[in-house]
Amino acid sequence: MEDKAKKQNIQLVADLKSNTPIYVKADRQRIQQVLINLIDNSIKYGIDGGKTKINVYHLLDQILVEVTDNGQGIDEKLLPRVFERFFRTDRSRSRDIGGSGLGLSIVKHIIEAHQQTVHVRSTEGIGTTFGFTLEKYKAS
Numbered sequence: 245m246e247d248k249a250k251k252q253n254i255q256l257v258a259d260l261k262s263n264t265p266i267y268v269k270a271d272r273q274r275i276q277q278v279l280i281n282l283i284d285n286s287i288k289y290g291i292d293g294g295k296t297k298i299n300v301y302h303l304l305d306q307i308l309v310e311v312t313d314n315g316q317g318i319d320e321k322l323l324p325r326v327f328e329r330f331f332r333t334d335r336s337r338s339r340d341i342g343g344s345g346l347g348l349s350i351v352k353h354i355i356e357a358h359q360q361t362v363h364v365r366s367t368e369g370i371g372t373t374f375g376f377t378l379e380k381y382k383a384s
C-alpha cells in the first residue's frame with residue numbers, strides 16, 4: 245500500500261519492533277484483504293500529510309491488530325453503521341471519493357468467519373482506529 249499512501253502524501257508506519265515472527269491461525273489471503281481494506285480506508289479518508297499506524301498487541305491467546313489514522317474521523321452517530329453493506333457517510337460521498345461501501349462489510353465477514361472480533365473507535369476531526377483480533381498459533 246506504500247505507493248497509494250505516498251500519492252496521498254500519507255505516511256504508513258508499521259510498529260513491528262521485534263523481528264520475532266508472530267504466528268496466527270488464519271487464512272493468509274483473507275487477512276491480507278482485511279488489512280488492505282482498512283489501510284485503503286485510512287488513506288482515502290485521511291488528510292494530506294497524515295499518518296497511518298499499524299500496531300500489533302499481544303493478548304493471552306490472541307493478537308490485536310489496530311490500524312489508526314489521523315484523518316477526518318466518523319460521526320459517532322454513524323459509527324455503528326459503518327460495517328453495513330453499501331453504507332457510506334454523506335461526507336465521503338460528497339468529497340467524491342470512489343467506493344462502493346463494501347470494504348468494511350467484507351472485513352467484518354472475514355473476521356467473524358475466523359470467530360474473531362472487529363471494532364472501531366473514532367473522533368471526528370481527530371482520527372479513527374479499526375482493530376481486529378486473531379488467534380495465536382500454538383504448536384502442540
Ligand SMILES: Nc1ncnc2c1ncn2[C@@H]1O[C@H](COP(=O)(O)OP(=O)(O)OP(=O)(O)O)[C@@H](O)[C@H]1O
Nearest residue numbers: 285286289317332333336343344345346347348372
Ligand atoms: N478510516 C476511516 N476514516 C473515516 N471514515 C471512514 C474510515 N473507514 C471507513 N469510513 C467510512 O465508512 C464508510 C464505509 O467504508 P467501506 O470501506 O465499507 O466503504 P468504502 O470505502 O466507501 O468503499 P469500498 O471499500 O467498497 O471501496 C466509508 O464510505 C466512510 O464514510
Ligand SMILES: [Mg+2]
Nearest residue numbers: 285343347348
Ligand atoms: Mg473502503
